[in-house]
Amino acid sequence: MTESICHYADLAGKRIFITGASSGIGAGMAEVLAEQGCDLVLHYHQNQQGIEKTLETVLASGIRAEVVQGDFRNLDLVQSVFDQAWSKFAGLDGLVNNAGVVTKSLSLKDVEGRAFQETLAVNLQAPYLLSTAFAEACKKQQLPGNIVNNSSIHGQATCEWFSAYAASKAGLDALTKVQAVEWGKLGIRVNSLAPGVVPVERTFDVLYQPKMQKKWVSAMPAGRYGTVQDMGMATAFLLSKASEWMTGSVLTLDGGLIARGHYPYRD
Ligand SMILES: NC(=O)c1ccc[n+]([C@@H]2O[C@H](COP(=O)([O-])OP(=O)(O)OC[C@H]3O[C@@H](n4cnc5c(N)ncnc54)[C@H](OP(=O)(O)O)[C@@H]3O)[C@@H](O)[C@H]2O)c1
Numbered sequence: 001m002t003e004s005i006c007h008y009a010d011l012a013g014k015r016i017f018i019t020g021a022s023s024g025i026g027a028g029m030a031e032v033l034a035e036q037g038c039d040l041v042l043h044y045h046q047n048q049q050g051i052e053k054t055l056e057t058v059l060a061s062g063i064r065a066e067v068v069q070g071d072f073r074n075l076d077l078v079q080s081v082f083d084q085a086w087s088k089f090a091g092l093d094g095l096v097n098n099a100g101v102v103t104k105s106l107s108l109k110d111v112e113g114r115a116f117q118e119t120l121a122v123n124l125q126a127p128y129l130l131s132t133a134f135a136e137a138c139k140k141q142q143l144p145g146n147i148v149n150n151s152s153i154h155g156q157a158t159c160e161w162f163s164a165y166a167a168s169k170a171g172l173d174a175l176t177k178v179q180a181v182e183w184g185k186l187g188i189r190v191n192s193l194a195p196g197v198v199p200v201e202r203t204f205d206v207l208y209q210p211k212m213q214k215k216w217v218s219a220m221p222a223g224r225y226g227t228v229q230d231m232g233m234a235t236a237f238l239l240s241k242a243s244e245w246m247t248g249s250v251l252t253l254d255g256g257l258i259a260r261g262h263y264p265y266r267d
Pocket residue numbers: 019020021022023024025026043044045046047048050070071072073098099100101102122150151152153194195196197198199200201202
């Protein structure tokens with residue numbers, strides 16, 4: 001376990017639902033939020049071993065944690081996943097829409113749009129349904145709420161192979177802004193994180209190959225990959241009072257990767 005650098009005292013006892021917490025960034029967010037004293041509802045899809053590991057890690061922080069399961073390709077199931085999460089601790093203070101699929105598919109290899117549709121279901125439609133269910137439940141109980149969407153720099157700058165993924169993440173950034181506008185008067189904040197390259201179990205082998213690492217890291221002014229702890233700390237910030245005036249924002253965390261653009265290198 002890594003110690004969180006900042007402590008947001010107002011997060012203690014906050015009930016947060018994190019989707020896709022069985023590996024990678026979601027597991028890192030869970031670990032950091034547990035260190036901040038949040039009670040957690042952790043979602044997974046298939047990786048049971050992964051979610052058990054996350055559960056064990058977060059429980060070591062002395063918080064309460066529960067698990068829910070669901071495949072977001074089946075949008076008919078999303079409301080019931082949300083209802084289970086809401087009932088675990090008799091309500092929720094925050095929702096982190098992190099679950100997602102990183103689809104690499106050339107448009108001409110997906111002429112019927114199957115990969116495109118599946119990607120939009122998991123990365124955009126499920127967050128829409130979860131956030132809307134959360135806002136409705138908060139409104140009924142006249143409670144404030146806080147939503148963090150895990151988007152991607154592909155929502156802002158992208159490349160070949162990513163039509164489905166980039167469309168889903170640009171859509172998620174737009175959804176963040178619209179829902180922030182619609183729900184501001186309810187006391188519900190909605191913000192996005194837009195990460196760059198964060199090595200996770202799924203990508204360790206490729207991203208830590210020396211040639212590949214050099215190529216990526218040299219393009220990042222900050223000189224390193226992101227970590228799941230970077231993502232966890234940014235999530236804690238967005239869920240805390242420290243960011244009270246932020247809503248409808250897309251917070252880019254990419255070590256400066258997309259700020260640089262494609263200008264020639266100068267000495
Ligand atoms: N890592 C990066 O560099 C990076 C950069 C930008 C954005 N992101 C975003 O960060 C989020 C997490 O990705 P990650 O990199 O941490 O990858 P990851 O380790 O593969 O995590 C993906 C999570 O999403 C869940 N998931 C996948 N398909 C699902 C489905 N059909 N229904 C419900 N849940 C599903 C997975 O659950 P199971 O494993 O249990 O099936 C897993 O918990 C994604 O939204 C991704 O787009 C990542």
